[in-house]
Amino acid sequence: MRQHLFISNFKKSVKPLALLLIFIAIIIFSIFIIGQKFYYASTQNKINVFSRQRFEEFYKSKALDLIFVGSSHSYCTFDPEVFNSKLNLNSYQLGMPSQTPDSTYYTLLEVLNYQEPKIIVMELYYLMLATDFDMKQFDQLFQFLNNPGLKEDYIKNVFPNSAKAKYTIPTIHYQADFLNYWNARLVNFLSNEFNLTQDIKQSNGTEYYRSLGYVYCDHYMDDEDIADTKKSFSYDGENFEFSERQLLYLQKIVELCDERGVRLFFVTAPISNAAFDNIDNYGLMYEKIAGFCESAGVNYVDYNIVNRDRGLLAPANFRDRNHVNDSGAKIISGDYSNYLD
Numbered sequence: 001m002r003q004h005l006f007i008s009n010f011k012k013s014v015k016p017l018a019l020l021l022i023f024i025a026i027i028i029f030s031i032f033i034i035g036q037k038f039y040y041a042s043t044q045n046k047i048n049v050f051s052r053q054r055f056e057e058f059y060k061s062k063a064l065d066l067i068f069v070g071s072s073h074s075y076c077t078f079d080p081e082v083f084n085s086k087l088n089l090n091s092y093q094l095g096m097p098s099q100t101p102d103s104t105y106y107t108l109l110e111v112l113n114y115q116e117p118k119i120i121v122m123e124l125y126y127l128m129l130a131t132d133f134d135m136k137q138f139d140q141l142f143q144f145l146n147n148p149g150l151k152e153d154y155i156k157n158v159f160p161n162s163a164k165a166k167y168t169i170p171t172i173h174y175q176a177d178f179l180n181y182w183n184a185r186l187v188n189f190l191s192n193e194f195n196l197t198q199d200i201k202q203s204n205g206t207e208y209y210r211s212l213g214y215v216y217c218d219h220y221m222d223d224e225d226i227a228d229t230k231k232s233f234s235y236d237g238e239n240f241e242f243s244e245r246q247l248l249y250l251q252k253i254v255e256l257c258d259e260r261g262v263r264l265f266f267v268t269a270p271i272s273n274a275a276f277d278n279i280d281n282y283g284l285m286y287e288k289i290a291g292f293c294e295s296a297g298v299n300y301v302d303y304n305i306v307n308r309d310r311g312l313l314a315p316a317n318f319r320d321r322n323h324v325n326d327s328g329a330k331i332i333s334g335d336y337s338n339y340l341d
Helices: 002-043 046-059 072-077 080-087 101-114 135-142 148-157 161-167 175-193 223-232 244-260 273-277 282-296 303-310 326-340
Strands: 066-069 091-093 119-123 207-211 214-217 263-268 299-302
Touching: 046 072, 046 207, 066 072, 066 080, 066 101, 072 119, 072 214, 072 326, 080 091, 080 326, 101 119, 101 135, 101 148, 101 244, 119 326, 135 148, 214 326, 223 273, 244 263, 244 282, 263 303, 263 326, 273 303, 282 299, 282 303, 299 303, 299 326, 303 326
Parallel strands: 066 091, 066 119, 119 263, 263 299
Antiparallel strands: 207 214
16 A cells, blocks of 8 residues: 555656656757857847958968957958058958957967968057956857867956856857847838838948958048037046956967067057047056057057047048048058058
């Protein structure tokens, strides 16, 4: 009798347990499927599409002499075709959106797996130098790099412990991409369905991936953009401090280039005149960055200072408050090639 009672109780307890396990399995499967949707959304981002094209072309490239790295300021500002023409060499642009020095370091490790450049030009943008960690950098970079070992090393050495946990859940670290992707689709649908295009500011030009890692753009700042920048943008250079993490990786980049016998140059691309005018104490920030470059023995040019002193650029040479357009890139690339000659 006891045996039958035990079997009966066991059957009663097994059924809820089985249902619980099935429920957990459904939840895990759903999270996986949703995570794949979130990841797909990240690959459809226009800037990520440009980055994919950039790396695909890089992996097919023959011997390169000069490689540009850094943030979007790099790939918007330095046109390899100008340098190739003026300096009679082969150059390539490997800047990435919002790239911080830790990501630049791993980009250079991959570069040196495939190429033996004579010169590396690294663009320095003050906000990236002050950013301690950005998981989006990992997502953007390792969608395109061939080397899985670098990916593992990056997670091990760069990720904070809290970020390592988030990385395992795609619905967390691809959330912004997913929301942006569907927001863009929704806006496009509503504007077409209800003829709302008049309420959406239209781009005044074209943008596309050209070649050699360079993104062509002929958008320009109009009076509305300039007025908005003057109204909404401000920064105090007195508040600038290097992130300890990024300062460490800047030093590692200097050491890496020294070990490989590569000439390293640092450069800051110009922001728009309207944005520059709204930065207080820019000189204090410049002194900190230039001081590091001098201590590292690396030549440094800040085109915000150059533009202020020499008036190289007009508002029509900028695509937005932070980046030059193609006309501005031609001016800066032509001028900066003189520093590398």
